[in-house]
Amino acid sequence: MGLKEFKISFNNPWKTFKPGDTVKGQLSLVLDTPKKCRGIRVKIKGEARTSWPVYLNNPQHRYTGHEEYMSIRHYFAGSYSGGEVELFPGEYVYPFEFNLPQDIPSSFESDLGHVRYTIKGIIDRPWKFNHETKVAFSVVSPFDLNSDPRASGPVMVEESKTFGCFCTSPPITVNFSLPARGYVSGQSIPIHVYVENVQGIEVQFVRLALEKHITYRVTSPRSETRTKRIIITEVSKVIEDSDIVIYEQSMRVPPLPPSNLNNCGIIDIQYILRLKAFVNGSYNSNLKIAALVIIGTIPLVTSPLTSPSTPSFGPPDYAAAVISSIVAPSYEESLFGAQNLKDEDESEYVMGIKEPFAPRYPVYNFPSN
Structure with missing residues (x-):
């Protein structure tokens, strides 16, 4: 042999x-x-x-x-x-x-x-x-979240939409907020969701999805780009029949490459947290909101408290998540x-x-x- x-x-x-x-x-x-x-x-x-x-x-x-x-x-x-x-x-x-x-x-x-x-x-x-x-x-x-000023700041996004024939009808309002924008693999993203539906339109469920958006570039025989969207993880919740629904949702970050793929000129990575509210009978009019999330390899030393300027319908104060004593990661x-x-x-x-x-x-x- x-x-x-x-x-x-x-x-x-x-x-x-x-x-x-x-x-x-x-x-x-x-x-x-x-x-x-x-x-x-x-x-x-x-x-x-x-x-x-x-x-x-x-x-x-x-x-x-x-x-x-x-x-x-x-x-x-x-x-x-x-x-x-x-x-x-x-x-x-x-x-x-x-x-x-x-x-x-x-x-x-x-x-x-x-x-x-x-x-x-x-x-x-x-x-x-x-x-x-x-x-x-x-x-x-290494991507140290503490070195990126965007990572520690709170996030809140909101969208409103009117359904029905009369523009004067009250809109449905959906928002979600995060105590910080930056996270690492193994960490759970705490998401505060708010749905205001005084119009009485049936909202069947709300889906949250963490997406990876990858942009590829080729250079031969000519320069072109292509972007692909991949759902990393998602979770849905059935919405009760109520004028206002507020709930907390956590989403664990699985093993992922860090954002941006620094020092690579032909591949770029971004992570997007997307919320979609599914409205009964109005598939093309579902509410969609999204926010950039930054994935690093070194966690924030502390996760900041919610900003005092957060609207009353926003999230409650999150306790400071002190993580300076976390042991070395596994791979x-x-x-x-x-x-x-x-x-x-x-x-x-x-x-x-x-x-x-x-x-x-x-x-x-x-x-x-």
């Missing part, structure tokens, strides 16, 4: 790093028969790619975008221009160590684009197909990942590329209320 085992492992069990970190691990292989090769090496790559099909006559064409953040090649044995290296049966372990650049974006995976960091181990055989194994690791670029896989790690120029026989990969992001264990 020859090559019994060929794998890459990391000293960090989470396989998650931040820009500037030193990444340590090892390439290991086990042989049960002698093998000759030109060399054994690793290829370390960090890049962003965007791509979607464009049908122009035939065949199918694609628009693409690309940014490279790092590219490292290192030989453990042999060299590209050297002679033949003979490996005898047994186990071989080759430690590696490299530093990540400082200004690189967080890992991100989706169907139209990704930011991906990989290591490929290669047994270089110039007269045959190479033996190759590949793994991905996560990079999380959990995103709900969204790559189906595989195969690049267009890679063989189907590269070990590891058929394994699905989901980046890991920091998740904080907040105390329950």
Whole structure:
């Protein structure tokens, strides 16, 4: 059989790093028969790619975008221009160590684009197909919510609409408010919802949804952008028959990449909290309101009290949520990942590329209320 085992492992069990970190691990292989090769090496790559099909006559064409953040090649044995290296049966372990650049974006995976960091181990055989194994690791670029002045401020959005034939009819008013705009994965967003319906129109239910809006940019053969909206989590509540309905709703933030995807020029991420009030018989006239939410990787030290200027129909005072004593986060896989790690120029026989990969992001264990 020859090559019994060929794998890459990391000293960090989470396989998650931040820009500037030193990444340590090892390439290991086990042989049960002698093998000759030109060399054994690793290829370390960090890049962003965007791509979607464009049908122009035939065949199918694609628009693409690309940014490279790092590219490292290192030989453990042999060299590209050297002679033949003979490996005898047994186990071989080759430690590696490299530093990540400082200004690189967080890992991100989706169907139209990704930011991906990989290591490929290669047994270089110039007269045959190479033996190759590949793994991905996560990079999380810190986003400290305390450094963004928008994150700590309270949020309140409102919309009113009149239903029926007479414009003089009282409108339905809907609003929601948040004590702060910035949150981290693992934290619950406290949402205060207010519905005023003195007109008596039937409001069936109210739905709250946290959405991820991703903007992709391609640069070849021309520059174009495309935006995709994904619902991360949502919750609905049936509205009772009353002139005024006030209730509290919490929404936990799952493992997510930070807002903005800083240092990436071809992918951008925003998070939107959207409320939709479903009015019976008036599907096209449902009330919709939305607000920007900022997702970071380092939580606010305190969550501010509600602004004294909040209208009387707004939320009550929230207790200050002191989170300075929160322990270090765990790192959990995103709900969204790559189906595989195969690049267009890679063989189907590269070990590891058929394994699905989901980046890991920091998740904080907040105390329950």
